[in-house]
Amino acid sequence: MGRPEGRHGRLCREARSQVERTLDMTTIAFIGLGNMGGGMAANLAKAGHDVAAFDISQAALETAVGNGCRAAESGADAVKGAEAVVTMLPAGKHVKAVYTDDVFDNAEPGTLLLDCSTIDVDTAREVAEEAGTKGFLMVDAPVSGGIAAANGGTLTFMVGGPDNAFARAEPILEAMGKAVIHAGESGAGQAAKICNNMLLGATMIATCETFNLARRLGLDLQTFYDISSKASGQSWSMTSYCPVPGIGPQSPADNDYEGGFAAPLMLKDLKLAMEAADSVDARTPMGAKARALYEQYVAHGGDKKDFSGIIAFLEHGESR
Numbered sequence: 001m002g003r004p005e006g007r008h009g010r011l012c013r014e015a016r017s018q019v020e021r022t023l024d025m026t027t028i029a030f031i032g033l034g035n036m037g038g039g040m041a042a043n044l045a046k047a048g049h050d051v052a053a054f055d056i057s058q059a060a061l062e063t064a065v066g067n068g069c070r071a072a073e074s075g076a077d078a079v080k081g082a083e084a085v086v087t088m089l090p091a092g093k094h095v096k097a098v099y100t101d102d103v104f105d106n107a108e109p110g111t112l113l114l115d116c117s118t119i120d121v122d123t124a125r126e127v128a129e130e131a132g133t134k135g136f137l138m139v140d141a142p143v144s145g146g147i148a149a150a151n152g153g154t155l156t157f158m159v160g161g162p163d164n165a166f167a168r169a170e171p172i173l174e175a176m177g178k179a180v181i182h183a184g185e186s187g188a189g190q191a192a193k194i195c196n197n198m199l200l201g202a203t204m205i206a207t208c209e210t211f212n213l214a215r216r217l218g219l220d221l222q223t224f225y226d227i228s229s230k231a232s233g234q235s236w237s238m239t240s241y242c243p244v245p246g247i248g249p250q251s252p253a254d255n256d257y258e259g260g261f262a263a264p265l266m267l268k269d270l271k272l273a274m275e276a277a278d279s280v281d282a283r284t285p286m287g288a289k290a291r292a293l294y295e296q297y298v299a300h301g302g303d304k305k306d307f308s309g310i311i312a313f314l315e316h317g318e319s320r
């Protein structure tokens with residue numbers, strides 16, 4: 001006969017089960033452990049989930065194991081026995097291949113699928129439809145926020161999918177972000193993401209060329225910032241991510257345009273936005289111009305720089 005449980009033992013047991021309830025531990029397969037996925041998978045593990053991680057890059061996999069995930073041998077191996085699958089992959093073709101080759105044939109029907117990659121709306125809808133016919137619940141859940149937000153668990157998720165899928169996805173996404181917003185049916189997350197980033201690309205260019213003009217007109221740039229940030233020209237590009245070094249809050253401009261959101265990723269999103277606009281006959285002349293300018297910037301030295309570094313390209317015709 002064991003000793004009767006003391007007050008301390010009972011409190012410990014109650015505290016443990018409270019923690020387990022709070023964590024609501026889930027077995028999660030995470031595929032795609034790159035710049036973004038690495039931090040996201042680490043945050044899921046930190047939140048107490050059992051994360052089976054896979055990436056074709058051995059180095060990425062080893063980092064994930066160092067951050068509390070367990071290594072799977074393949075995508076197919078990762079999804080076996082998982083209650084949820086999260087993918088964070090470069091583009092639509094990777095997403096299609098991973099779901100077709102690894103997920104659909106190896107995950108249990110009923111498993112929740114969350115694709116957090118930024119991909120084209122049509123592929124997102126196509127994959128979600130196939131998932132539905134195979135008995136899975138799926139959301140597209142692209143993110144706003146860069147590598148620092150992925151590492152810090154402060155991403156914003158824009159989610160497309162049916163209500164019951166969103167309800168199950170929300171607590172998992174909350175472990176990786178500061179905001180989780182249901183945008184509508186399948187594909188709506190991707191639609192919201194590219195609309196947001198088309199607006200961001202255009203306002204960043206407008207902000208950059210405005211500061212370049214202000215300088216040439218002899219305005220003190222701090223004074224112009226003080227005025228415009230409180231006037232009708234204010235935007236997130238100006239007051240949260242100012243492209244001029246030394247002005248506004250700390251931003252990649254203060255770090256020689258390193259880190260932050262890489263210009264090639266902005267170009268990728270603008271291309272997706274233009275494809276989507278064509279598919280629904282939307283006229284987006286500013287979006288088209290932004291895409292053309294980012295294409296030139298990336299081809300003229302901006303390929304390794306933050307997207308706000310386009311300010312130098314707009315001023316000089318090349319990245320400095």
Ligand code: NAD
Pocket residue numbers: 031032033034035036037054055056057060075088089090091094097098116117118119143144145146147260261262265268
């Ligand atoms: P990344 O290239 O660093 O990571 C992608 C990872 O996927 C790589 O590690 C790659 O090895 C892995 N991968 C590719 N095919 C695979 C497969 N078949 N099986 C397993 N792993 C595979 O890219 P990232 O910067 O992490 O971006 C991921 C997604 O997030 C992209 O869609 C991007 O547009 C989006 N995004 C990126 C940022 C950012 O700041 N980096 C911000 C917002 C959104």
